[in-house]
Amino acid sequence: MQFKDRILIMTMIGLFACLLVVSIEFNTHIFSAIVDNKSVIHAPVWLTCLITIALAVLPLFWFHKLSPVYSLLSICVYIIAIVSLVFAAAYFFKVWVPPTGLILITLLAYPLWSCSKLNAAQAALDQALQNLQDELARLGMEQEMESSHSDEDPQQARIHKLALTAKHLRDMHKSRSDTLIFISHDIRSPLGAAMLLLDKFEHNKYSVRMRQLLERAHTMAEGFLQASRAEMSDVNKFHVLDMVSLTQQVVDDAYELLATKGIVLKMDHAQDNVWVRGDFGLLFRAVSNILLNAINYSPAGSVIKIVIENDEVALRLKVIDQGPGIPEDKIQKLFKRFSRVESESQDQNGSGLGLYFVGITIRKHRGTVSAANINSQGAEFVITLPLERRKSNLAVTDDRRVKPESTFEDTI
Amino acid sequence: MKIALLDDDLAYAGIVIEWLEEAGFKVDHFKSGLDFVRKYPHEHYDLCIFDWGLPDMEGPDVMVSLKLRANKLPPLIFLTGHSEEQDIVRVIDAGADDYVVKPASRAILLARVNALLRRANPQPNNDPCLEFGSLKFDTKLRLASMGGEDFKLTDKEFDLALYFMKNEGVLLSRSHLMQVVWGASPDIETRKVDVHVSHLRTKLKLTPEHGWKLTSIYQQGYRLERSS
Numbered sequence: 197m198q199f200k201d202r203i204l205i206m207t208m209i210g211l212f213a214c215l216l217v218v219s220i221e222f223n224t225h226i227f228s229a230i231v232d233n234k235s236v237i238h239a240p241v242w243l244t245c246l247i248t249i250a251l252a253v254l255p256l257f258w259f260h261k262l263s264p265v266y267s268l269l270s271i272c273v274y275i276i277a278i279v280s281l282v283f284a285a286a287y288f289f290k291v292w293v294p295p296t297g298l299i300l301i302t303l304l305a306y307p308l309w310s311c312s313k314l315n316a317a318q319a320a321l322d323q324a325l326q327n328l329q330d331e332l333a334r335l336g337m338e339q340e341m342e343s344s345h346s347d348e349d350p351q352q353a354r355i356h357k358l359a360l361t362a363k364h365l366r367d368m369h370k371s372r373s374d375t376l377i378f379i380s381h382d383i384r385s386p387l388g389a390a391m392l393l394l395d396k397f398e399h400n401k402y403s404v405r406m407r408q409l410l411e412r413a414h415t416m417a418e419g420f421l422q423a424s425r426a427e428m429s430d431v432n433k434f435h436v437l438d439m440v441s442l443t444q445q446v447v448d449d450a451y452e453l454l455a456t457k458g459i460v461l462k463m464d465h466a467q468d469n470v471w472v473r474g475d476f477g478l479l480f481r482a483v484s485n486i487l488l489n490a491i492n493y494s495p496a497g498s499v500i501k502i503v504i505e506n507d508e509v510a511l512r513l514k515v516i517d518q519g520p521g522i523p524e525d526k527i528q529k530l531f532k533r534f535s536r537v538e539s540e541s542q543d544q545n546g547s548g549l550g551l552y553f554v555g556i557t558i559r560k561h562r563g564t565v566s567a568a569n570i571n572s573q574g575a576e577f578v579i580t581l582p583l584e585r586r587k588s589n590l591a592v593t594d595d596r597r598v599k600p601e602s603t604f605e606d607t608i
Numbered sequence: 609m610k611i612a613l614l615d616d617d618l619a620y621a622g623i624v625i626e627w628l629e630e631a632g633f634k635v636d637h638f639k640s641g642l643d644f645v646r647k648y649p650h651e652h653y654d655l656c657i658f659d660w661g662l663p664d665m666e667g668p669d670v671m672v673s674l675k676l677r678a679n680k681l682p683p684l685i686f687l688t689g690h691s692e693e694q695d696i697v698r699v700i701d702a703g704a705d706d707y708v709v710k711p712a713s714r715a716i717l718l719a720r721v722n723a724l725l726r727r728a729n730p731q732p733n734n735d736p737c738l739e740f741g742s743l744k745f746d747t748k749l750r751l752a753s754m755g756g757e758d759f760k761l762t763d764k765e766f767d768l769a770l771y772f773m774k775n776e777g778v779l780l781s782r783s784h785l786m787q788v789v790w791g792a793s794p795d796i797e798t799r800k801v802d803v804h805v806s807h808l809r810t811k812l813k814l815t816p817e818h819g820w821k822l823t824s825i826y827q828q829g830y831r832l833e834r835s836s
Contacts, residue, residue, distance in 0.1 A: 385689055388711030389619045425692065436799060437827055441806045444815075445824060451816035451835065468810070469803060476826045477693050 208305045236286050239293045248298045251278060255306060264310055271306050275299055325357060332364050373424045380421035387414045419549030423533075426478055426556040434561075436584050437476050438469045439511055440504055446484045447502065450491060458496040465504040470511050471584040474561045482557040485550040486515050486577045493519035493575070506583060510563075513579040521569040530567050531555030554579075609725065610634045610652065614644050614670065615659040615687060620711055624657070627714045628721070641665035645673045653682050655725060657708075660688045660699075668702040683724035687712075693826040700828055706779045719833070723777025740773040741819050741834065743812065752812065759811050764789055769808055772822075772832040781829040805830055 239247070255274055259267050282295040391410050397403050447463060454461050472479075490500050498518040505512050522530065533552045558565040563581035570576055611628055615621040616639045628635045636651070638644040641662045658667040665673075667686055674681055683705045688695055691709040699707040706720050736748040744753045750766050752759045761769065767789045772780070782801050790800075805822065814820040816835040823831045 381689065385617070385710060386619070389617075389623065392623050392711055392713070393619075435827070438799075438802055438806060441802060441809075441824060444806075444809065448816050448821055448823070448835075469806060471799070475693070476824070477691075 208301075208308070236290045236292050239291050244293055247293055248301070251298050252301045252305070255302065259306060259309070260313075264314060267310055268307065271302060275302055278302075322354070325354075325361065328361055329357070332361065332368075335368070370428075373428050376420055376424045377428075380417040380424070383417045384414060384421070387417065416549075419553065422481060423549050423553045423556060426553055426560060429475055429478055429557075429560055431560065434473045434475055436471050436473055437479070439472055439479070439513065439581070440465050440468060440470050442476065442480055443483055443502060443504060443513065446480060446487055449484065450487055453488075453491055454500075457491060457494070459491060459494050460497075460499045461502065462499060463502045463504075467504075467506065470504060470506050472511060472561070472581045473584045474581070475557075478557045479561065482554045483513065483579070485554050486579070489550060490515050490517040490519065490575070490577070493517060495519065509583060509585070511581045511583055513581075515577045516570065516574060517576075518574040521573065521575050522567060524569075527567055527569075531565065609654045610636065611721070612636050612638065612644065612648075612651075612653040612656045614638045614641065614657065614662065614667070616640065616663050617659065617710075620687075623711075624717065627717060631718055631721075633721075639663075641667075641670040641673075645670060645677075648674055649677050654728070655683050655685070655721060656681070657685045657687060657721075658704075659710075660686050660690075660695075668698075668704075671702060671704070683728050685720055685724065693828065696826050696828055700779075700781045719777055723775075727775055727778050738770075738773070740776070743773070745770055745773065754812075761808075761811060765804060765808055765811070768804055769812060772808070772830070775832075777831065777833050779825060779829050779831050782827065785830065802827065 255271065258270065262270055278295055278298060282293055286292045387410055391407065391414065394403055394407055394410065443463070443465075447461060450461075487500070487502070494500055494517045500518075501514070501516040503512075503514040503516070505514075531551050531554065533549065554565055558579055558581070561581055563579060565577065565579045567575060567577050609632070611633045613621060613624060613628070613635055615624070615637070618639075621637060625635050625637055636647075636653070638647070641664050658670055660667045662670070671681070671684065684703075686699050686702075686704045686707045687710050688699065688707055689710050696707065705724050708717055708720055736746060738745045738747065742754050745751070745766075746753075747770070750763070752761055752766060752769060768785065771785070771788055782798065785801055786798075789804075802824070805824070808814060809822050812820075814822040814832065819835055821833045821835040823833070825831060
């Protein structure tokens with residue numbers, strides 16, 4: 197317990213004792229003035245003390261659980277309740293318990309306590325903010341606010357400090373993503389060129405191994421790049437697109453891989469077009485990642501089913517395979533960064549970012565994605581996305597792209 | 609056929625030159641935009657391949673410089689390191705015919721080059737019956753069929769299908785398709801093109817099982833290719 201708290205409690209107890217004694221005397225006079233009823237008797241002093249103490253302590257049970265505004269309200273209500281009770285007791289049971297002491301105690305002690313609580317919270321928050329700023333300063337973010345805002349009202353300065361810290365954090369997040377995009381992008385080109393050059397060599401076990409390594413590095417760079425892009429994508433630039441066509445295109449792209457592995461793909465959709473609002477590139481890759489994941493874990497000769505169904509508000513896209521399923525302990529972590537369902541029989545050339553990308557993309561589109569095992573055999577991935585509900589004629593004007601300024605005019 | 613390649617990335621340019629020469633093209637390689645702009649008026653090129661980012665100027669700037677010197681440009685492919693929607697939109701808006709994302713494979717690069725050269729140098733053909741793979745188009749009766757079975761296509765679908773077939777392998781922007789098939793009506797719904805293309809895919813079975821691949825490129829454009 198802090199020193200300040202002890203002082204406060206001591207003051208409270210002192211006040212309490214004084215008020216108790218004074219109020220008993222005081223109330224007698226008030227009572228005789230207010231209630232002109234001969235049959236009402238005074239409660240004995242010991243009983244008055246007991247009731248006052250009990251009722252003064254009662255708000256302790258809920259007071260600490262409420263926010264400052266509600267605790268103040270609750271105290272007001274409590275006081276009204278006490279006064280009503282006292283008068284009710286005088287009226288019905290003809291017993292007068294002087295309430296002034298209790299009212300004064302409740303009125304003074306609890307707001308004081310509340311104030312000290314707020315003070316402590318503010319100190320803790322200030323400390324936390326200072327720590328965060330020190331941390332940021334250590335990371336090289338400048339602290340320009342110290343000098344320029346020192347004469348401001350402290351509350352204002354605090355808010356300003358917080359806003360600035362938030363801005364620093366946002367800047368850091370953006371610069372981190374920009375760096376990641378830059379590195380992954382620039383590392384892809386030489387890797388790609390190296391893979392093309394490797395084709396010039398005769399195939400032997402070294403060239404095959406080298407190709408695998410290069411491919412893995414390339415996939416990883418691509419994975420980082422895509423995940424960063426999904427994180428940075430701008431919801432305001434989404435436009436209306438047809439998920440059935442998009443999924444068909446994903447399936448077309450995977451045709452050769454499916455044929456090579458001898459997997460049959462069945463696609464089932466109730467409607468020809470299902471419109472959502474989104475980013476074509478991101479959604480294409482998200483659906484593609486889920487399908488490729490299913491193909492990767494499907495045995496030869498098995499069937500992968502893709503079902504697209506929708507109600508009035510949402511679309512559900514299911515990808516169901518007949519593979520070994522997902523180990524139960526991995527399901528929760530599936531859409532986290534660097535998670536990969538390890539399996540000895542499968543090749544491990546994934547970047548661990550494929551499903552993480554799916555998670556980010558679908559969240560950006562205000563949808564959900566989940567995975568579950570099927571009782572018989574296999575896994576089922578389900579994406580849900582909200583439907584585009586605007587009427588088509590509205591969508592046109594909305595969808596019309598604002599043409600970027602022509603490069604020609606810029607340069608002529 | 610002579611191709612101009614403008615790219616300062618020597619490792620990749622070397623590979624591309626080799627592919628093109630193996631395919632029987634003559635290639636002039638330039639490392640800077642200025643070099644190319646100076647040389648261009650004195651040479652005839654059937655096709656140009658530009659890198660988007662060059663040390664002295666950007667690919668689209670080179671295009672503008674060329675346009676100031678000549679009325680008609682040969683077909684143009686941009687090499688771009690990016691494959692995002694905004695990059696593709698920039699390529700189409702800049703007036704290029706197609707793009708290839710670096711590092712592209714030999715097959716893709718040559719497919720793009722050949723598709724554009726085919727379009728630039730069409731073979732005169734007055735026969736009303738045209739064949740594309742197993743699909744037959746009778747332009748007089750406006751009928752499309754496969755193996756003796758007629759497809760029920762609407763007028764617009766027929767026009768769209770025929771236009772796709774005649775421009776096999778070429779990137780056709782959505783606004784271009786709207787203009788060709790629906791006329792230059794600015795009020796037409798953008799969804800309409802997507803719906804028509806999706807109907808065509810289903811009706812004509814334009815899927816890899818049937819030897820075709822119809823791709824939407826970020827919904828900015830479409831490309832119909834033969835599937836290998």
